[in-house]
Amino acid sequence: MAPGTARVRLRTPPPWTAALPALAVIGLFSAYPVAVLVGNSLGLGSAPADGGPTLEHYADALASASVRESLAASALVAGVAVLATLVIAVPVVLHQARQDRAGAGGASTDALLTLPIALPGIIIGFFAIVLNGRTGLLAPLWEGFAGLAYTLPGLLVAYVYFSLPRVLGPLRAAAAGLPHSLTESARTLGASKARVLATVTLPLLLPALIETGGTAAAIALGGYGTVATLSEGIRLLPLDVANALTTGYRLAASSTLAVLLAAMAVAALVLGRGLGRLVGRAVAS
Amino acid sequence: MTDLREPETGAPGLTVSDLTIRYGDTEAVRGVSVQVRPDETVAVVGPSGCGKSSTLRAVAGLTPVAGGAIGLGGRDITHLDPARRGVGLVPQDYAVFPHMSVAGNIAYGLRARRLPADRRRRRVAEMLELTRLTELAGRRPGQLSGGQRQRVALARALAVEPDVLLLDEPLAALDPQLRGGLRRELSAMLSSSGCATLIVTHDQREALSLGTRIALMREGTLVQFGTPRELWEDPADAFVADFLAGAVLLEAERSPDGAAVLDGRWRIPAEDLGTGPTGHGRTRLLLRDDSLTVTDRDDGAAVTARVVHAEFVGDAVRLTVDAHGHVFGVRVPPDARIGRSVSLAVVPGRATLLVPAP
Amino acid sequence: MNRAVTRAVCAFVLIPILATLVVATSVDFSQGPWGGGFTLDWFAHAWPPLAPVIVRSLAVAALVVAVNLVLSGPLAWWVARHPSPLTRLTGYLVNVPLAVPGIALSVALVSAYAALRPSGLLLVMGHVVFTLPFTLAALVPALADEELRLHEGVARSLGAGSARVLATVTVPGCLTALTQAVTMVFALSFGEFNISFFVNPPATPTVPFALFDSYSTQRLEPASAQSIIFIAFVAPVLTAIVLARRRALRSTP
Numbered sequence: 001m002a003p004g005t006a007r008v009r010l011r012t013p014p015p016w017t018a019a020l021p022a023l024a025v026i027g028l029f030s031a032y033p034v035a036v037l038v039g040n041s042l043g044l045g046s047a048p049a050d051g052g053p054t055l056e057h058y059a060d061a062l063a064s065a066s067v068r069e070s071l072a073a074s075a076l077v078a079g080v081a082v083l084a085t086l087v088i089a090v091p092v093v094l095h096q097a098r099q100d101r102a103g104a105g106g107a108s109t110d111a112l113l114t115l116p117i118a119l120p121g122i123i124i125g126f127f128a129i130v131l132n133g134r135t136g137l138l139a140p141l142w143e144g145f146a147g148l149a150y151t152l153p154g155l156l157v158a159y160v161y162f163s164l165p166r167v168l169g170p171l172r173a174a175a176a177g178l179p180h181s182l183t184e185s186a187r188t189l190g191a192s193k194a195r196v197l198a199t200v201t202l203p204l205l206l207p208a209l210i211e212t213g214g215t216a217a218a219i220a221l222g223g224y225g226t227v228a229t230l231s232e233g234i235r236l237l238p239l240d241v242a243n244a245l246t247t248g249y250r251l252a253a254s255s256t257l258a259v260l261l262a263a264m265a266v267a268a269l270v271l272g273r274g275l276g277r278l279v280g281r282a283v284a285s
Numbered sequence: 286m287t288d289l290r291e292p293e294t295g296a297p298g299l300t301v302s303d304l305t306i307r308y309g310d311t312e313a314v315r316g317v318s319v320q321v322r323p324d325e326t327v328a329v330v331g332p333s334g335c336g337k338s339s340t341l342r343a344v345a346g347l348t349p350v351a352g353g354a355i356g357l358g359g360r361d362i363t364h365l366d367p368a369r370r371g372v373g374l375v376p377q378d379y380a381v382f383p384h385m386s387v388a389g390n391i392a393y394g395l396r397a398r399r400l401p402a403d404r405r406r407r408r409v410a411e412m413l414e415l416t417r418l419t420e421l422a423g424r425r426p427g428q429l430s431g432g433q434r435q436r437v438a439l440a441r442a443l444a445v446e447p448d449v450l451l452l453d454e455p456l457a458a459l460d461p462q463l464r465g466g467l468r469r470e471l472s473a474m475l476s477s478s479g480c481a482t483l484i485v486t487h488d489q490r491e492a493l494s495l496g497t498r499i500a501l502m503r504e505g506t507l508v509q510f511g512t513p514r515e516l517w518e519d520p521a522d523a524f525v526a527d528f529l530a531g532a533v534l535l536e537a538e539r540s541p542d543g544a545a546v547l548d549g550r551w552r553i554p555a556e557d558l559g560t561g562p563t564g565h566g567r568t569r570l571l572l573r574d575d576s577l578t579v580t581d582r583d584d585g586a587a588v589t590a591r592v593v594h595a596e597f598v599g600d601a602v603r604l605t606v607d608a609h610g611h612v613f614g615v616r617v618p619p620d621a622r623i624g625r626s627v628s629l630a631v632v633p634g635r636a637t638l639l640v641p642a643p
Numbered sequence: 644m645n646r647a648v649t650r651a652v653c654a655f656v657l658i659p660i661l662a663t664l665v666v667a668t669s670v671d672f673s674q675g676p677w678g679g680g681f682t683l684d685w686f687a688h689a690w691p692p693l694a695p696v697i698v699r700s701l702a703v704a705a706l707v708v709a710v711n712l713v714l715s716g717p718l719a720w721w722v723a724r725h726p727s728p729l730t731r732l733t734g735y736l737v738n739v740p741l742a743v744p745g746i747a748l749s750v751a752l753v754s755a756y757a758a759l760r761p762s763g764l765l766l767v768m769g770h771v772v773f774t775l776p777f778t779l780a781a782l783v784p785a786l787a788d789e790e791l792r793l794h795e796g797v798a799r800s801l802g803a804g805s806a807r808v809l810a811t812v813t814v815p816g817c818l819t820a821l822t823q824a825v826t827m828v829f830a831l832s833f834g835e836f837n838i839s840f841f842v843n844p845p846a847t848p849t850v851p852f853a854l855f856d857s858y859s860t861q862r863l864e865p866a867s868a869q870s871i872i873f874i875a876f877v878a879p880v881l882t883a884i885v886l887a888r889r890r891a892l893r894s895t896p
Contacts, residue, residue: 037754135672200382
């Protein structure tokens with residue numbers, strides 16, 4: 001008996017060995033570089049970010065008025081754009097859920113609304129220039145459209161475009177998971193459509209709305225391409241991260257800004273998950 | 286003639302007249318008429334896909350009506366918004382709001398109707414008592430059993446004092462072992478609520494025990510509508526007899542000394558037969574699985590049938606037999622000797638000859 | 644009301660693409676839409692220099708898909724079939740590139756492995772770690788599915804060996820998830836710009852960098868033509884994603 005089991009053990013290695021190649025790659029190309037990044041920001045890296053353990057880079061970054069402005073603008077753009085996206089996404093996913101139930105088409109709508117997820121941010125920035133650049137397509141309609149792409153409202157619209165598919169996907173799954181009989185029952189009990197939306201649909205969607213919002217905000221915060229294309233307008237933090245490296249290879253400064261940016265994104269992500277789960281527990285226990 | 290076809294929506298209770306429902310090109314319901322008087326429970330029963338759920342959803346206003354009319358409490362509600370119909374719906378999955386307490390669920394319709402808080406609280410307390418949920422008033426639905434959730438949905442629907450209560454497969458979501466008890470409990474609660482009730486079910490036992498009248502549907506049409514006893518004793522056709530009682534209905538010819546069935550190959554003496562009146566025009570013989578027994582007689586009063594299948598069910602053996610192309614079930618004592626074919630005769634008094642009234 | 648909003652949102656997504664198409668087919672856009680007439684010349688000019696870049700990007704994307712699948716398949720199997728605190732920790736680790744913005748990761752990668760940049764290896768590995776979370780998110784639920792595991796058990800009880808079970812039950816059972824993962828990874832890699840920013844080999848850029856370069860150096864019309872060509876390449880991939888997802892939705896009532 002004993003030799004037999006030994007042979008079997010030899011032939012089938014423990015299951016975790018299957019994960020080893022992937023874990024090695026993740027360790028080498030994701031975890032370790034991030035550690036180097038943090039090290040650089042603390043002056044622990046190799047040249048030119050090797051000044052010794054210090055928080056000076058963070059102090060410098062936070063003391064800089066332009067960085068503080070970028071930080072605030074980044075938080076504002078990501079927050080407002082994602083909020084606006086959530087507001088317009090709710091009716092869309094409710095409509096899609098209804099279509100799915102009726103088994104009626106919707107494939108082209110589905111494909112069209114998912115398409116922007118494969119478009120890099122730079123193209124979305126370029127769209128803004130085509131429509132609302134100084135000589136944009138919409139400029140002849142109203143002079144306010146000319147150059148709008150480089151203003152805060154223009155940037156917000158671009159980031160709504162960017163966030164839309166990232167919000168619609170998860171929210172759609174949540175809406176599809178709502179039993180239709182709940183809203184039907186509420187209607188037969190005498191509630192108007194608006195009342196059903198306010199008292200049944202939205203409360204039950206709230207956990208998904210919060211979690212999706214957090215995730216989308218994290219992605220929008222890090223979205224570099226859009227603002228890179230529109231770089232002559234408002235400055236966002238990712239732009240500063242890149243600039244610190246492209247102009248004069250200031251590795252420590254760039255790393256510090258990158259860590260700050262990552263911290264904001266992680267905060268949005270964790271906040272969205274935690275809050276979403278908390279609300280979820282309160283909504284349906 | 287025109288007067289008869291005119292939809293009668295003025296009567297109290299629920300009146301469904303000549304209802305037609307279409308989904309795309311298919312007609313799910315064709316010309317169905319059903320009345321539910323106040324204080325009465327009508328069970329709509331039929332195999333799946335017969336249009337019974339569509340009928341219920343049309344009454345609730347959740348499915349558009351292609352033709353016909355629906356009246357409730359003297360009002361024409363055919364095209365009324367579901368929120369203004371005054372129906373109490375208990376869906377198959379109960380649809381208890383997961384984010385509200387039991388009391389919050391029951392109060393939902395009262396809040397939507399903007400009932401003053403004190404009257405609302407009183408009504409909720411009444412409903413909690415009726416459905417014996419008072420102790421669970423503060424619980425969330427996630428902490429309730431299936432039966433308790435059903436009672437919450439029932440209380441929520443009854444709280445708004447609907448003109449008709451609509452129950453969609455009320456027991457289907459529950460454990461089969463619990464259904465018997467919960468069926469009796471539901472029946473008691475329905476009769477104490479005193480509300481016109483429409484129940485949709487695919488289970489003939491549920492229909493027989495819960496309905497004061499039964500509407501039996503098949504392929505979108507109403508086959509028979511009457512009291513359980515009427516459907517049991519005088520089924521409109523072989524489908525009703527089979528679906529409701531597992532019985533067969535054979536064409537028969539009456540003669541002074543008895544009845545001839547199976548094209549005269551089987552003559553049953555008059556003294557063995559019970560007779561009943563039928564409202565369905567033709568003379569037919571109604572056989573249930575306890576109507577026949579195995580016999581040694583080999584005269585014209587017995588029929589020889591081929592045994593298709595024999596199944597031991599404890600106190601009896603249930604045979605499926607084929608007699609001249611008619612397949613039906615027969616229960617015989619467990620000690621009966623069964624060959625490839627059996628000779629069957631009527632147990633005196635157990636088979637009914639349905640005779641049209643003169 | 645919901646339908647109207649949906650239509651409006653569809654228009655919001657579609658209009659910029661159509662507008663770009665209008666610019667790309669205008670002889671001189673500064674004179675307005677189709678100013679100076681309609682032309683396909685911009686496409687004809689844009690295609691020859693863009694073609695080799697597209698081929699390179701397609702090759703990178705294909706390589707990323709292959710490496711991704713080789714790594715994520717066994718990893719997903721382990722996470723799905725042997726859940727433990729360790730797999731949960733792995734889940735967090737895999738998702739780091741989702742939480743850490745691409746540009747930050749780009750700075751991190753180039754400061755850790757600057758020597759790997761010219762060969763393009765750093766670009767491929769950057770794309771691989773960036774796309775792993777998406778593959779895992781698709782494969783883990785598919786592999787954890789109780790019904791699939793039951794089917795595998797039945798196949799084994801019928802005498803099939805591990806390899807046969809994998810080929811005849813597990814892979815077909817995960818096919819929808821696999822299609823979705825592959826197409827998603829392909830599309831993400833093809834359009835990746837953020838992580839690539841500091842790790843892509845300067846001499847041999849991928850398509851997004853060719854576009855970015857045109858945006859800052861060229862006229863609106865040729866830049867539009869290049870953008871449309873890019874969209875024409877990702878649109879079919881995306882349609883495949885949507886179709887796979889719809890099939891998955893339909894097969895799980």
